[in-house]
Amino acid sequence: MSSALFVGRFQPFHKGHLYVIRSLAKRHEKIIIIIGSAQEKRSKENPFSAGERKEMIKRVLAKEGISYELHAVKDYFDCKKWVKAIKRLCKFDVVYSTNPWTIRCFEQAGIEVRRQRVYKRYMLSGTKIRELMEKGKEWQSYVPKEVYEFIKNINSTAKR
DSSP states (O other), X not given: OOEEEEEEOXXXXXXXXXXXXXXXXHHOSEEEEEEOOTTXXXXXXXXXXXXXXXXXXXXXXXXXXXXXXXXXXXXOSSHHHHXXXXXXXXXXXXXXXXXHHHHHHHHXXXXXXXXXXXXXXXXXXXXXXXXXXXXXXXXXXXXXXXXXXXXXXXXXXXXX
């Protein structure tokens, strides 16, 4: 049974993330999602807590019918410690990422990393979505409906 690890901050979970997870589900029996920067919340770059990000992912993937394992890991700013913390949580065969630091950390640990094609990166980035939210511009179309509804309900900085 092959297992794929997908690491992201998911600030917020958007349609690009969902595209990657759907793609991995077609190639692997087990999908493991790691929420990075778990200690971060309520800042401009990390507005949502790890618990809120977990809830976003759970709501979307429940609707999708995708089986997965979900964990959160704090930042260590040290590749060896960070990879070790992830390996304590789960077992996986391959890591998918486009983040240079993530790729470097796992490759230094001797773990296979595959660069996952990013879906519509020019449109779907957490940075862009957070900027649109902050400016009160339309951002809802970039996230699954379940994420929009969740953010709306937690009274975040999201504007209609």
